[in-house]
Amino acid sequence: MIRNVRYYIFLKDVLMLAVTTFGGPQAHLAHFQKILVDKRQYLSEEELLEINSLCQILPGPTSTQTLTAIGFKIGGPNLAYLTLILWILPGVTFMTLAAMMMSSIEQKNWSTEFTRFIQPMAVGFVSYGAYTISVKTIHTKTGVALMILAAVLSYFIQTPFIFPIVLLCSGLLTALKYKAQPKEEKTKIIIPWANFLLWAGVLIGAAALGGITKALPVRLFENFYRNGSLIFGGGQVLTPLLYTEFVQYAPKQYLSSQEFLSGYAVAQSLPGPVFSFSSYIGALSMREYGTAGQLVGGFVAALGIFLPGTFLIFFVIRFWESLKKYRAVRASLEGITAASAGLVIASAVILFQPLENTVMNFAVTIITFVLLAFTRVWSPLIILGGLLLGFLLRYV
Incomplete structure (x- = not known):
């Protein structure tokens, strides 16, 4: 009881x-x-x-x-x-509704000029994400070098497949520095493989089913499940992957840059996991199928992005006590986090490029970054301030 x-x-x-x-x-x-x-x-x-x-x-x-x-x-x-379920439900619900609202505004040809500052503000949020990751996790010359290299590669090779390669190679490079880690007495590792096989089975099955049926909900689930299986470093690192795949990648281009950045800014103003932003993308990707389609899109996107990490933590936590005694495992974290910071830096540059090179856009981006980095102003208040400023300039 x-x-x-x-x-x-x-x-x-x-x-x-x-x-x-x-x-x-x-x-x-x-x-x-x-x-x-x-x-x-x-x-x-x-x-x-x-x-x-x-x-x-x-x-x-x-x-x-x-x-x-x-x-x-x-x-x-x-x-x-x-x-x-309880942790992701509020954010996923709100982001799905935000996508439906955005779709409705566009269908009615209403002006979205009042959101003009949301996009440069979103770039400010991404820049702040890069800043916090680099300051808190990069403390060596190797880390700085890997961060710069990851940023350059992901900027010039804008494909979804570059991200896991950069992260994996960076982790392997710093794993070679395992001798710098303190030794611990090792114990035999007994690995229960059920959750790993479940993770891999869903990944392979979704890819095969999507290729056979060509159904958009299945392909969306596979896209998000694959991204959720490859992302290290949280919601900031998720952003460049999703932007490349759903905005820039020619066979898809389900969202415009403006829609993407507006949704990302909204996600930053909400409590809970930033990964709920995926529901916004999933819902807009299925806007042609009406309200029901958008609800399905938001649901399958959330399911796809959150399930792989859950399966993997259930898999690893069962033998973590034994695994963490290996120095190479601990050493690899340096490279993974450094590369993650580099990916976010590149994403901030890539996200800003579609915007007009005006003094106002630069100023809004910089002010947003400064408020986040050096003050305690609440994120939702920053977003509301941007919306209010856009409304005043548009209608007053």
Whole structure:
């Protein structure tokens, strides 16, 4: 009876976190510390930081994986899946509705001039993401070099396939520096493969089914599942992949640059996981199928982007205690995070290029970055300020 009550309280805490935590993985971790460690004592601070570190070396949304791993630790897979649903539900719902609203505005030929500053503001958010990743994770010359190289490669080779290659190679390079890591006594690793096979089976099955049926919902699920299986570093790194695949990649181009940047800015102003932005893209990708199609698009995008990280954390957490004793595993994190920062830097440049090179756009981007980096102004207030300024200039 006590355990059931505790599970209920934990899920209530998760829902509260989903509607109150802004700012991405770094800020989310502080909220997790305050509620789950200090207030409820579900786990110790050391356990929280260790789980978060584990999630950083896995592909997928770091905050989401950390929270679901805590649910897994407390109550096993069932509680973990309920944790996942409650954590992503508010953000996914709102972003799907935002896409439907954007589609409706365009169909009625209403002016969206009042959103003119949202796009340069979105570039400011991405730039801030690159800044925070680089400042907090890059402390060596090797890291700086890998960050610059990743930025250059992803800028000049704008294809979805360059990202996993850059991340993998960077991780392998710094893994060679394993001797710099302290030694720990190793234990035999016993690996339960069920969740890994589930992850791989869904990946292969979705690709095969999409190729056979050519159905757009299946292909969208495969696209997002593949991206969710390859992304290290959180929502900031997700942005360049999705922009390349859904805006620039010629066979698709489901969204315009303006639609993409407007949606990304909205996602930054919401609490919860930034990965919920995928629902916005999925819904707009199926706008030709009406309201029902957009709802399906938002759902399959969310399912695709969040499932792989969940499967992988369930797979690794079972043998993490043994795996983390290997120095090469810990050393590879340096290269992965450095390359992630480089990808985000390149994405900020790429996202700004479609905008007009006006003093106002440059100023809005820089002001947004400065407010995020050097003040405590709430992200939603920055977005509302941009919308208000655009409205005043358009109508007043």
